[in-house]
Amino acid sequence: MFTAHLINDPFSDPGVYVKFKYRNEAILFDLGDIHHLPSRKILKIKYIFVSHTHMDHFIGFDHLLRVCLGRDRHITLFGPPGFIKNVESKIGAYTWNLVENYTNDLVLKVVEVQKEVKITRHYNCQGAFKPEAINTSEAFDGTLIDRPAFSVRGVFLDHKIPSLAFSLEEKNHINVKKNALIEMGLPTGKWLAELKSSVIRGDPDNTPIKVEEKKQGNRMVERTIPLCVLKDKVIKITEGQKISYVADAIYSTDNARKIIELSRSSDTMFIEAPFLDEDIERASEKYHLTAKQAGSLAREAGVKNITIYHFSPKYKGCGDVLTEEAMKAFKG
Numbered sequence: 001m002f003t004a005h006l007i008n009d010p011f012s013d014p015g016v017y018v019k020f021k022y023r024n025e026a027i028l029f030d031l032g033d034i035h036h037l038p039s040r041k042i043l044k045i046k047y048i049f050v051s052h053t054h055m056d057h058f059i060g061f062d063h064l065l066r067v068c069l070g071r072d073r074h075i076t077l078f079g080p081p082g083f084i085k086n087v088e089s090k091i092g093a094y095t096w097n098l099v100e101n102y103t104n105d106l107v108l109k110v111v112e113v114q115k116e117v118k119i120t121r122h123y124n125c126q127g128a129f130k131p132e133a134i135n136t137s138e139a140f141d142g143t144l145i146d147r148p149a150f151s152v153r154g155v156f157l158d159h160k161i162p163s164l165a166f167s168l169e170e171k172n173h174i175n176v177k178k179n180a181l182i183e184m185g186l187p188t189g190k191w192l193a194e195l196k197s198s199v200i201r202g203d204p205d206n207t208p209i210k211v212e213e214k215k216q217g218n219r220m221v222e223r224t225i226p227l228c229v230l231k232d233k234v235i236k237i238t239e240g241q242k243i244s245y246v247a248d249a250i251y252s253t254d255n256a257r258k259i260i261e262l263s264r265s266s267d268t269m270f271i272e273a274p275f276l277d278e279d280i281e282r283a284s285e286k287y288h289l290t291a292k293q294a295g296s297l298a299r300e301a302g303v304k305n306i307t308i309y310h311f312s313p314k315y316k317g318c319g320d321v322l323t324e325e326a327m328k329a330f331k332g
């Protein structure tokens with residue numbers, strides 16, 4: 001379970017902060033101005049996904065470094081082609097002659113995402129942020145990270161430069177109903193982990209699940225119960241949440257297809273909507289979406305909720321018209 005919110009008002013720099021409910025870590029999509037985030041929230045960030053390095057999406061790097069410097073933190077940053085050079089230019093703007101004496105170490109893992117490959121390079125504070133001599137690279141098939149509890153995917157959109165859009169998908173939660181165990185006279189124990197794995201693997205319903213129970217005198221008694229019975233009575237599956245984050249992109253058939261595919265059935269879709277549809281020419285000149293286009297894409301993707309952001313200053317004082325236009329297209 002997680003919560004996600006824009007870090008600034010929709011006229012300011014883009015960025016979405018995601019906080020996991022049961023783990024002390026957070027994710028950030030885009031790294032624009034993050035001064036509104038309290039330091040305690042910045043210190044929870046473990047992964048940062050940067051769509052592209054236009055200033056309003058990346059200027060927060062300095063503040064991030066300022067807050068995290070001198071702390072034992074490990075942060076992984078993902079970004080588009082050229083990202084390693086962008087990060088190194090930022091780091092290279094400062095003098096790091098005294099940091100080797102720091103007792104705590106800040107480690108940055110920078111992953112540059114290219115069309116078919118992810119290139120990773122590490123930097124650490126005690127090493128004066130000198131890049132590791134060796135880069136590692138692995139194939140990129142759309143998945144940026146895949147962890148037991150969640151995964152993040154990325155897709156390249158056209159913004160005259162590559163702009164990454166992201167989706168964060170939590171995996172289903174599988175809970176054991178303790179009351180049901182008692183009612184069925186079943187013990188707790190290691191077999192429950194095997195039961196959960198069997199459900200995750202999608203094993204056939206008639207799969208026998210071994211239930212081991214220690215009886216009097218340490219005597220082990222084993223019995224088997226079909227998976228379908230346990231799934232029906234003991235297991236509760238809660239569907240994981242999904243959010244998608246679509247930043248700067250022009251409206252094109254190719255972008256539309258990729259956006260819809262990536263964000264399909266999201267609980268919330270964060271999507272940029274800088275212009276009204278009456279200013280569609282300006283939007284496409286600047287390689288951005290209109291509010292109407294954003295709303296239609298969300299509708300086609302079948303998302304449950306939509307949050308628009310990245311409003312052009314042109315509409316200062318009347319941002320509601322962008323929201324109204326997007327919602328009208330979203331609701332159809």
Ligand SMILES: [Zn+2]
Pocket residue numbers: 052054159248
């Ligand atoms: Zn941009």
